[in-house]
Amino acid sequence: MSPSSVILFTILVVPIILLLLIAFFWKRARIVLLIFAIVISSVETYYVLYKQDSSFQKWYEYEEAVNTHLKKTYPEDKWISRRATETLFPATGVEIIFVDETEVAYLYLVEEGVVNFVGYSSEEGNKSPKRE
Numbered sequence: 001m002s003p004s005s006v007i008l009f010t011i012l013v014v015p016i017i018l019l020l021l022i023a024f025f026w027k028r029a030r031i032v033l034l035i036f037a038i039v040i041s042s043v044e045t046y047y048v049l050y051k052q053d054s055s056f057q058k059w060y061e062y063e064e065a066v067n068t069h070l071k072k073t074y075p076e077d078k079w080i081s082r083r084a085t086e087t088l089f090p091a092t093g094v095e096i097i098f099v100d101e102t103e104v105a106y107l108y109l110v111e112e113g114v115v116n117f118v119g120y121s122s123e124e125g126n127k128s129p130k131r132e
Contacts (some may be wrong), residue, residue, distance in 0.1 A: 012044045059083055059094075062110040066094040069108070069115040074098075074131070094120075104129045 016037050024031035042098050070079060077098055084093030084107055096106045104122040106129070108115055120129050 003020055008048075012041075012048070016041050059092075062092055063094050065110045065113065066096065066108045066115050070096065098131070106131065 011039050019033050019037040019040070023037070024032045025032070063083075067081060072078070077100065079096050079098045082095050082097070084095045092109050092111065094108045094110070096108060097104070098106075104120050106120045107118045111114075123128060
């Protein structure tokens with residue numbers, strides 16, 4: 001798990017655990033606190049799912065922009081696109097692996113609708129890539 005996932009998990013779970021502990025010892029307000037805990041956990045779940053879904057939607061738009069750019073630039077080539085996970089730009093980064101050059105992964109970023117080639121990574125000992 002990444003550090004940001006641990007922090008998010010802690011932020012989401014600690015308030016619910018505190019409410020459940022208080023409800024366990026404070027019998028008068030037990031029902032109200034348990035209902036409050038259910039409401040908080042429902043809102044948090046909705047928020048996390050919405051944020052994740054909107055992040056994927058945005059990335060699909062970036063992927064479409066990169067694919068359109070590559071179809072114009074390399075009309076005869078075929079490639080596979082994937083989300084860039086090992087970069088500083090995971091939200092806007094699209095990694096491209098061309099079928100005829102599987103040992104090289106090219107990174108493209110989309111900023112304000114403009115597709116930019118950022119760099120590439122290749123296997124050790126590989127010659128310079130065909131595309132730049």
